[in-house]
Amino acid sequence: MKSKTEYLWFETPKRRDLVNITGRVEKIVAESGVREGFCLVSAMHITAGVWVNDEEPGLKQDFMEMLERLAPVADYKHHRTGEDNGDAHLKRTLTGYQAMLPVTKGKLDLGPWEQVFYAEFDGQRRKRVVVKVLGV
Numbered sequence: 001m002k003s004k005t006e007y008l009w010f011e012t013p014k015r016r017d018l019v020n021i022t023g024r025v026e027k028i029v030a031e032s033g034v035r036e037g038f039c040l041v042s043a044m045h046i047t048a049g050v051w052v053n054d055e056e057p058g059l060k061q062d063f064m065e066m067l068e069r070l071a072p073v074a075d076y077k078h079h080r081t082g083e084d085n086g087d088a089h090l091k092r093t094l095t096g097y098q099a100m101l102p103v104t105k106g107k108l109d110l111g112p113w114e115q116v117f118y119a120e121f122d123g124q125r126r127k128r129v130v131v132k133v134l135g136v
Contacts, residue, residue: 004032004133010048012123016091018051018060019118021129025101026108028131035106037135042098044130047088047122049095055115067091067121088121095119103135 006028008021021041029039041050053059068087071094076086099116102109110116118129 001134001136002032002034002037004028004034006131007044008118008129008131009126010118010120010123010128011126012120015121015123016064016088017120017123018064019120020055020115021118022055022108022110022115025116025131029103029108029133030106032103032133032135033106034103034133034135037103037133039101039103039108040098040130040132040134041101041116042130042132043092043118043127045127047085047092047120048127048129049092049097049119049121050099050129051095051117051119052099052101052110052114053117054113067094070094085122091121092119095121103133 008024025041043049071087071090073087078086
């Protein structure tokens with residue numbers, strides 16, 4: 001069994017953002033030497049997630065607007081801790097924090113329109129994503 005672990009670092013200029021990381025993940029898979037296996041992409045912060053969908057501006061805007069409707073900026077009980085990011089925690093919960101992606105014939109095996117995104121909900125500070133490739 002082969003494995004490779006790398007970390008992608010982010011510091012988004014906006015508090016909320018979607019960053020397409022597909023190319024970076026594909027490069028890690030290629031460098032891993034894994035021909036058949038899996039690639040785990042996991043946000044390592046509780047206010048960020050991983051989203052797999054289409055690279056289409058309208059869809060990305062619709063997604064962020066949907067999350068805002070479901071978890072709007074509001075006065076959450078979490079804010080009693082001195083934080084102001086209760087909505088970011090909830091948005092991450094709705095998005096999910098990781099994706100397990102197939103590796104086939106040495107390549108990330110995504111559907112025709114699928115792309116991998118780092119979803120940031122409380123940005124403007126340094127955060128990371130772990131990419132772990134396992135297989136033969």
